[in-house]
Amino acid sequence: MSVVAEHISEHVHRDDLGSRMGIWLFLFTELVLFGGMFLVYAVYRFTYQQEFHVAAKELNTLIGTLNTLILLTSSLTMVLAIVAIRKDNKFLSIFFQVITIFLAFGFMVNKYFEWMAKIHHGIYPGSETLLAKGNGEILFFGLYYVMTGLHGLHVLIGMVLIGVMTRFTMKGTVNSDKYIHLEAAGLYWHLVDIIWIFLFPLFYLIT
Amino acid sequence: MxxxxxxxxxxxxxxxxxxxxxxxxxxxxxxxxxxxxxxxxxxxxxxxxxxxxxxxxxxxxxxxMHLKAETATFKLFVGVALLFLLISIALLFSDYSFL
Structure with missing residues:
Protein backbone atom coordinates (compact mmCIF):
# COMPACT_ATOMS: atom_id res chain seq x y z
CA MET A 1 0.00 0.00 0.00
CA SER A 2 2.74 2.43 0.96
CA VAL A 3 4.38 1.92 -2.42
CA VAL A 4 1.12 2.84 -4.11
CA ALA A 5 0.68 5.87 -1.86
CA GLU A 6 4.21 7.04 -2.65
CA HIS A 7 3.61 6.58 -6.32
CA ILE A 8 0.45 8.67 -6.14
CA SER A 9 2.18 11.48 -4.31
CA GLU A 10 4.93 11.51 -6.93
CA HIS A 11 2.78 11.46 -10.00
CA VAL A 12 -0.86 12.53 -9.88
CA HIS A 13 -2.50 11.23 -13.01
CA ARG A 14 -4.91 13.60 -14.61
CA ASP A 15 -7.18 13.02 -17.54
CA ASP A 16 -9.51 15.97 -17.82
CA LEU A 17 -10.72 14.96 -21.26
CA GLY A 18 -11.69 11.56 -19.85
CA SER A 19 -13.47 13.26 -16.95
CA ARG A 20 -15.45 15.44 -19.32
CA MET A 21 -16.41 12.39 -21.40
CA GLY A 22 -17.57 10.68 -18.20
CA ILE A 23 -19.83 13.59 -17.33
CA TRP A 24 -21.22 13.67 -20.86
CA LEU A 25 -21.96 9.94 -20.64
CA PHE A 26 -23.96 10.66 -17.51
CA LEU A 27 -25.73 13.51 -19.31
CA PHE A 28 -26.72 11.06 -22.07
CA THR A 29 -28.57 8.96 -19.49
CA GLU A 30 -30.38 12.13 -18.40
CA LEU A 31 -31.22 12.75 -22.04
CA VAL A 32 -32.83 9.32 -22.29
CA LEU A 33 -34.69 9.84 -19.00
CA PHE A 34 -36.25 13.14 -20.06
CA GLY A 35 -36.38 12.16 -23.74
CA GLY A 36 -38.66 9.24 -22.87
CA MET A 37 -40.97 11.58 -20.99
CA PHE A 38 -41.10 13.99 -23.89
CA LEU A 39 -42.14 11.06 -26.10
CA VAL A 40 -44.98 10.23 -23.72
CA TYR A 41 -45.93 13.89 -23.79
CA ALA A 42 -45.91 13.91 -27.62
CA VAL A 43 -48.26 10.93 -27.85
CA TYR A 44 -50.76 12.26 -25.31
CA ARG A 45 -50.66 15.79 -26.63
CA PHE A 46 -51.48 14.43 -30.06
CA THR A 47 -54.22 12.18 -28.73
CA TYR A 48 -55.84 14.90 -26.56
CA GLN A 49 -54.98 18.07 -28.47
CA GLN A 50 -57.98 20.13 -27.38
CA GLU A 51 -57.83 19.11 -23.73
CA PHE A 52 -54.12 19.90 -23.54
CA HIS A 53 -54.88 23.41 -24.80
CA VAL A 54 -57.60 23.91 -22.20
CA ALA A 55 -55.46 22.50 -19.38
CA ALA A 56 -52.41 24.61 -20.33
CA LYS A 57 -54.50 27.77 -19.82
CA GLU A 58 -54.35 27.02 -16.08
CA LEU A 59 -50.58 27.49 -16.07
CA ASN A 60 -49.08 30.87 -15.26
CA THR A 61 -47.15 32.00 -18.36
CA LEU A 62 -45.62 34.92 -16.47
CA ILE A 63 -44.03 32.69 -13.81
CA GLY A 64 -42.90 30.30 -16.55
CA THR A 65 -41.25 33.12 -18.51
CA LEU A 66 -39.66 34.55 -15.37
CA ASN A 67 -38.24 31.14 -14.48
CA THR A 68 -36.86 30.77 -18.02
CA LEU A 69 -35.04 34.09 -17.69
CA ILE A 70 -33.74 33.10 -14.23
CA LEU A 71 -32.42 29.75 -15.45
CA LEU A 72 -30.80 31.21 -18.58
CA THR A 73 -29.09 33.85 -16.45
CA SER A 74 -27.90 31.23 -13.97
CA SER A 75 -26.35 29.33 -16.88
CA LEU A 76 -24.49 32.51 -17.82
CA THR A 77 -23.19 33.10 -14.27
CA MET A 78 -22.10 29.44 -14.11
CA VAL A 79 -20.05 29.68 -17.28
CA LEU A 80 -18.63 33.05 -16.14
CA ALA A 81 -17.51 31.39 -12.89
CA ILE A 82 -15.39 29.03 -15.01
CA VAL A 83 -13.94 31.91 -17.04
CA ALA A 84 -13.12 33.73 -13.78
CA ILE A 85 -11.31 30.76 -12.20
CA ARG A 86 -9.36 30.21 -15.42
CA LYS A 87 -8.28 33.85 -15.24
CA ASP A 88 -7.19 33.02 -11.67
CA ASN A 89 -9.79 35.37 -10.22
CA LYS A 90 -10.88 33.28 -7.26
CA PHE A 91 -13.08 35.92 -5.66
CA LEU A 92 -15.05 36.62 -8.85
CA SER A 93 -15.50 32.90 -9.50
CA ILE A 94 -16.94 32.36 -6.02
CA PHE A 95 -19.13 35.43 -6.52
CA PHE A 96 -20.57 34.03 -9.79
CA GLN A 97 -21.13 30.61 -8.21
CA VAL A 98 -23.02 32.14 -5.29
CA ILE A 99 -25.15 34.18 -7.72
CA THR A 100 -25.90 30.95 -9.62
CA ILE A 101 -27.08 29.27 -6.41
CA PHE A 102 -29.24 32.30 -5.57
CA LEU A 103 -30.84 32.24 -9.02
CA ALA A 104 -31.51 28.52 -8.68
CA PHE A 105 -33.08 29.23 -5.30
CA GLY A 106 -35.23 31.94 -6.91
CA PHE A 107 -36.36 29.41 -9.51
CA MET A 108 -37.42 26.99 -6.78
CA VAL A 109 -39.27 29.73 -4.86
CA ASN A 110 -41.27 30.55 -8.00
CA LYS A 111 -41.89 26.86 -8.54
CA TYR A 112 -43.13 26.57 -4.95
CA PHE A 113 -45.65 29.40 -5.37
CA GLU A 114 -46.73 28.03 -8.75
CA TRP A 115 -47.35 24.52 -7.41
CA MET A 116 -48.99 25.86 -4.26
CA ALA A 117 -51.42 27.93 -6.32
CA LYS A 118 -52.33 24.81 -8.33
CA ILE A 119 -52.75 22.69 -5.21
CA HIS A 120 -54.81 25.47 -3.62
CA HIS A 121 -57.14 25.31 -6.63
CA GLY A 122 -57.44 21.59 -6.02
CA ILE A 123 -55.33 20.60 -9.02
CA TYR A 124 -52.90 17.90 -7.93
CA PRO A 125 -52.55 14.22 -8.87
CA GLY A 126 -55.52 12.24 -7.59
CA SER A 127 -57.52 15.28 -6.42
CA GLU A 128 -61.30 15.29 -6.83
CA THR A 129 -61.24 18.47 -8.93
CA LEU A 130 -58.74 16.96 -11.31
CA LEU A 131 -60.42 13.55 -11.52
CA ALA A 132 -63.67 15.28 -12.45
CA LYS A 133 -61.96 16.61 -15.59
CA GLY A 134 -61.41 14.74 -18.85
CA ASN A 135 -58.64 12.20 -19.44
CA GLY A 136 -56.57 14.64 -21.47
CA GLU A 137 -56.46 17.21 -18.66
CA ILE A 138 -55.63 14.55 -16.07
CA LEU A 139 -52.75 13.40 -18.29
CA PHE A 140 -51.58 16.96 -18.88
CA PHE A 141 -51.35 17.72 -15.17
CA GLY A 142 -49.84 14.32 -14.44
CA LEU A 143 -47.07 15.02 -16.96
CA TYR A 144 -46.77 18.58 -15.68
CA TYR A 145 -46.17 17.47 -12.09
CA VAL A 146 -43.83 14.60 -12.98
CA MET A 147 -41.74 16.48 -15.55
CA THR A 148 -41.43 19.85 -13.80
CA GLY A 149 -41.06 17.96 -10.50
CA LEU A 150 -38.18 15.85 -11.77
CA HIS A 151 -36.67 18.96 -13.32
CA GLY A 152 -37.04 20.78 -9.99
CA LEU A 153 -35.26 17.90 -8.27
CA HIS A 154 -32.41 18.37 -10.74
CA VAL A 155 -32.30 22.07 -9.87
CA LEU A 156 -32.03 21.19 -6.16
CA ILE A 157 -29.22 18.68 -6.85
CA GLY A 158 -27.51 21.32 -9.01
CA MET A 159 -27.68 23.82 -6.15
CA VAL A 160 -25.98 21.34 -3.79
CA LEU A 161 -23.34 20.51 -6.42
CA ILE A 162 -22.52 24.15 -7.08
CA GLY A 163 -22.43 24.73 -3.32
CA VAL A 164 -19.78 21.99 -3.01
CA MET A 165 -17.88 23.61 -5.90
CA THR A 166 -17.94 26.96 -4.10
CA ARG A 167 -16.37 25.24 -1.10
CA PHE A 168 -13.77 23.58 -3.38
CA THR A 169 -12.96 26.95 -4.94
CA MET A 170 -12.53 28.53 -1.50
CA LYS A 171 -10.22 25.72 -0.39
CA GLY A 172 -8.26 25.84 -3.64
CA THR A 173 -9.21 22.31 -4.76
CA VAL A 174 -10.64 24.08 -7.79
CA ASN A 175 -8.08 26.52 -9.15
CA SER A 176 -6.95 28.15 -12.38
CA ASP A 177 -5.03 25.01 -13.39
CA LYS A 178 -7.51 22.38 -12.23
CA TYR A 179 -11.12 23.37 -12.66
CA ILE A 180 -12.60 20.13 -14.04
CA HIS A 181 -14.91 19.73 -11.02
CA LEU A 182 -16.41 23.13 -11.65
CA GLU A 183 -16.63 22.37 -15.36
CA ALA A 184 -18.49 19.12 -14.60
CA ALA A 185 -20.99 20.87 -12.31
CA GLY A 186 -21.40 23.47 -15.05
CA LEU A 187 -22.17 20.84 -17.70
CA TYR A 188 -24.83 19.35 -15.43
CA TRP A 189 -26.29 22.77 -14.77
CA HIS A 190 -26.51 23.62 -18.48
CA LEU A 191 -28.29 20.32 -19.16
CA VAL A 192 -30.89 21.27 -16.54
CA ASP A 193 -31.22 24.56 -18.44
CA ILE A 194 -31.69 22.78 -21.79
CA ILE A 195 -34.43 20.55 -20.36
CA TRP A 196 -36.25 23.66 -19.15
CA ILE A 197 -35.84 25.26 -22.60
CA PHE A 198 -38.08 22.45 -23.92
CA LEU A 199 -40.42 22.17 -20.91
CA PHE A 200 -41.26 25.87 -21.05
CA PRO A 201 -42.89 26.11 -24.51
CA LEU A 202 -44.42 22.64 -24.28
CA PHE A 203 -46.26 23.32 -21.02
CA TYR A 204 -46.66 27.06 -20.63
CA LEU A 205 -47.01 28.31 -24.18
CA ILE A 206 -49.68 26.10 -25.75
CA THR A 207 -52.73 28.22 -24.98
CA MET B 1 2.23 15.99 -15.60
CA MET B 65 -21.06 23.56 -22.61
CA HIS B 66 -17.88 24.29 -24.58
CA LEU B 67 -18.58 21.82 -27.40
CA LYS B 68 -17.16 24.40 -29.80
CA ALA B 69 -13.72 23.90 -28.26
CA GLU B 70 -13.86 20.10 -28.10
CA THR B 71 -12.25 17.80 -30.67
CA ALA B 72 -14.11 16.33 -33.64
CA THR B 73 -14.12 12.93 -31.90
CA PHE B 74 -15.79 14.47 -28.87
CA LYS B 75 -18.43 16.14 -31.02
CA LEU B 76 -19.09 12.81 -32.74
CA PHE B 77 -19.44 11.20 -29.30
CA VAL B 78 -22.19 13.69 -28.37
CA GLY B 79 -23.68 13.50 -31.86
CA VAL B 80 -24.15 9.73 -31.64
CA ALA B 81 -26.13 10.13 -28.40
CA LEU B 82 -28.35 12.76 -29.99
CA LEU B 83 -28.76 10.55 -33.07
CA PHE B 84 -30.13 7.72 -30.93
CA LEU B 85 -32.63 10.08 -29.33
CA LEU B 86 -33.60 11.22 -32.83
CA ILE B 87 -34.08 7.59 -33.91
CA SER B 88 -36.45 6.96 -30.97
CA ILE B 89 -38.42 10.06 -31.88
CA ALA B 90 -38.54 9.09 -35.57
CA LEU B 91 -39.65 5.54 -34.73
CA LEU B 92 -42.39 6.84 -32.42
CA PHE B 93 -43.61 9.27 -35.06
CA SER B 94 -43.70 6.49 -37.63
CA ASP B 95 -45.96 4.57 -35.26
CA TYR B 96 -48.20 7.54 -34.47
CA SER B 97 -48.57 9.38 -37.75
CA PHE B 98 -49.12 12.86 -36.36
CA LEU B 99 -51.23 14.25 -39.15
Missing amino acids: NEDHLQHTIEHKPTYGIYILVWLVLLMLTGVTVAVAGINFGNITVATALTIAIVKSYLVLTFF
Missing part, protein backbone atom coordinates in the same frame (compact mmCIF):
# COMPACT_ATOMS: atom_id res chain seq x y z
CA ASN B 2 3.36 17.52 -18.87
CA GLU B 3 1.40 15.34 -21.25
CA ASP B 4 -1.75 15.87 -19.19
CA HIS B 5 -1.50 19.60 -19.46
CA LEU B 6 -1.87 19.40 -23.20
CA GLN B 7 -5.35 17.98 -23.18
CA HIS B 8 -7.12 19.71 -20.35
CA THR B 9 -7.18 23.16 -21.84
CA ILE B 10 -10.69 23.74 -23.13
CA GLU B 11 -9.87 26.86 -25.10
CA HIS B 12 -6.87 29.10 -25.25
CA LYS B 13 -8.13 32.46 -24.07
CA PRO B 14 -11.13 32.55 -21.76
CA THR B 15 -13.23 35.70 -22.24
CA TYR B 16 -16.45 36.93 -20.67
CA GLY B 17 -17.78 38.78 -23.72
CA ILE B 18 -18.84 35.86 -25.92
CA TYR B 19 -20.92 34.29 -23.14
CA ILE B 20 -22.72 37.54 -22.39
CA LEU B 21 -23.50 37.84 -26.10
CA VAL B 22 -24.88 34.27 -26.22
CA TRP B 23 -26.96 35.02 -23.11
CA LEU B 24 -28.45 38.12 -24.78
CA VAL B 25 -29.38 36.06 -27.86
CA LEU B 26 -30.98 33.43 -25.58
CA LEU B 27 -33.06 36.12 -23.84
CA MET B 28 -34.09 37.50 -27.21
CA LEU B 29 -35.16 34.05 -28.44
CA THR B 30 -37.18 33.58 -25.24
CA GLY B 31 -38.93 36.87 -26.02
CA VAL B 32 -39.64 35.68 -29.56
CA THR B 33 -41.02 32.31 -28.42
CA VAL B 34 -43.36 34.00 -25.89
CA ALA B 35 -44.51 36.61 -28.42
CA VAL B 36 -45.09 34.03 -31.14
CA ALA B 37 -47.05 31.72 -28.80
CA GLY B 38 -49.97 34.17 -28.83
CA ILE B 39 -50.31 33.89 -32.60
CA ASN B 40 -52.01 30.86 -34.00
CA PHE B 41 -50.08 29.42 -36.93
CA GLY B 42 -52.24 26.31 -36.94
CA ASN B 43 -50.19 23.17 -37.37
CA ILE B 44 -46.82 24.89 -37.38
CA THR B 45 -47.31 26.54 -33.95
CA VAL B 46 -45.64 23.62 -32.14
CA ALA B 47 -42.99 23.39 -34.86
CA THR B 48 -42.12 27.07 -34.38
CA ALA B 49 -41.78 26.70 -30.61
CA LEU B 50 -39.65 23.58 -30.98
CA THR B 51 -37.44 25.16 -33.64
CA ILE B 52 -36.67 28.08 -31.32
CA ALA B 53 -36.02 25.63 -28.44
CA ILE B 54 -33.61 23.66 -30.65
CA VAL B 55 -31.74 26.84 -31.63
CA LYS B 56 -31.48 27.82 -27.94
CA SER B 57 -30.22 24.35 -27.00
CA TYR B 58 -27.68 24.49 -29.81
CA LEU B 59 -26.32 27.76 -28.42
CA VAL B 60 -26.13 26.35 -24.87
CA LEU B 61 -24.41 23.16 -26.08
CA THR B 62 -21.95 24.96 -28.34
CA PHE B 63 -20.93 27.86 -26.11
CA PHE B 64 -21.92 27.26 -22.48
